[in-house]
């Protein structure tokens with residue numbers, strides 16, 4: 001009998017944690033972890049924070065020690081991409097020309113930055129940020145200071161990059177089509193606080209306009225906005241969101257709609273194919289809907305959940321979305337849902353001006369999302385409150401004297 005083989009496509013956080021779980025759960029068969037990057041699996045949050053700022057060495061970002069893969073008999077293939085998933089033959093095709101048979105396969109192919117397709121978008125000096133190599137190149141461009149940096153996009157990556165660029169003493173202008181940063185993630189109430197924070201740190205914020213094009217002869221020299229403004233630039237960073245790497249699944253005839261559709265055990269419509277991390281659009285029973293989550297914790301926990309499901313364990317992946325960010329003096333954690341359309345109002349508790357507060361997103365009298373800013377060890381209570389579905393009194397929610405645990 002040939003050895004049972006599990007193939008994991010995508011050697012990043014979700015994939016590496018899935019491989020770890022397969023061994024922890026006693027899987028003795030062959031595990032192939034295949035990744036098209038040449039770096040061994042690493043976590044991406046430092047790429048816009050400590051690694052970009054030069055505070056953290058690259059080794060700190062790696063998911064496992066270099067020899068861990070061999071010690072655990074994980075066949076790690078780096079610099080190799082999976083070019084096709086042949087479900088009929090139960091094989092994956094590799095860029096090396098090999099075909100590898102599988103019993104179960106996990107798609108952990110993540111997401112890629114959305115690219116701007118406007119005049120001048122191929123000029124030198126325009127950066128995107130997804131990989132360690134991207135971050136190293138951006139650090140080189142920012143770390144000398146004194147440069148004119150334009151950040152296109154006021155999402156998490158744009159804001160964290162703007163903070164890093166200011167920390168290196170560059171002039172920073174940020175362009176965002178919405179009226180506040182993070183609009184799609186947290187809405188205008190909390191987005192406005194992030195705008196204040198960046199303004200206080202000297203970022204020139206230009207809202208209600210996007211990028212129409214770039215000027216330059218070889219090297220970018222200016223950004224032209226849709227509002228007709230021309231902003232001089234030596235360095236441009238584009239952070240306008242990511243799209244799921246779902247082509248393999250799509251070409252293999254699996255259901256794809258903003259990511260690979262999976263059930264609450266992270267299984268696709270094919271019982272031998274699973275998806276986890278940024279690429280998965282999973283039914284979440286805690287929220288009662290499908291959701292695709294592009295956050296570190298979802299890769300960290302989703303990879304292992306998919307691995308257990310591949311081993312036939314009974315898995316219900318129902319974690320609430322959880323995200324963290326650090327910008328200047330602000331550290332925050334965000335749980336649950338907080339996008340416009342998902343809440344009626346935002347209730348604050350604590351000192352917003354001093355950036356020590358909790359924001360609650362409330363829908364129909366129930367807390368659906370919560371952000372703790374520079375207040376720690378409360379995420380468990382906030383998530384319990386969201387999960388409880390309890391109707392909350394607005395006054396008690398806003399009152400720091402009422403323990404969070406009493407609200408659930």
Ligand SMILES: Cc1cc2nc3c(=O)[nH]c(=O)nc-3n(C[C@H](O)[C@H](O)[C@H](O)COP(=O)(O)OP(=O)(O)OC[C@H]3O[C@@H](n4cnc5c(N)ncnc54)[C@H](O)[C@@H]3O)c2cc1C
Pocket residue numbers: 009010011012013014015034035036037043044045046047048080081082083108109110111112129130131157245248276277278279293294295296297299322323324325326
């Ligand atoms: C700069 C940056 C900062 C971030 N900061 C935060 C943060 O502060 N907090 C937070 O919660 N989240 C953060 N995130 C998000 C978080 O890093 C992602 O959610 C996480 O990396 C998703 O992990 P993943 O394993 O699903 O996918 P990815 O990390 O995208 O990895 C997928 C891997 O699969 C490979 N791959 C794709 N297709 C193939 C193929 N056909 N064959 C072989 N390999 C393939 C890719 O090359 C990639 O290496 C950040 C992301 C970035 C880019």
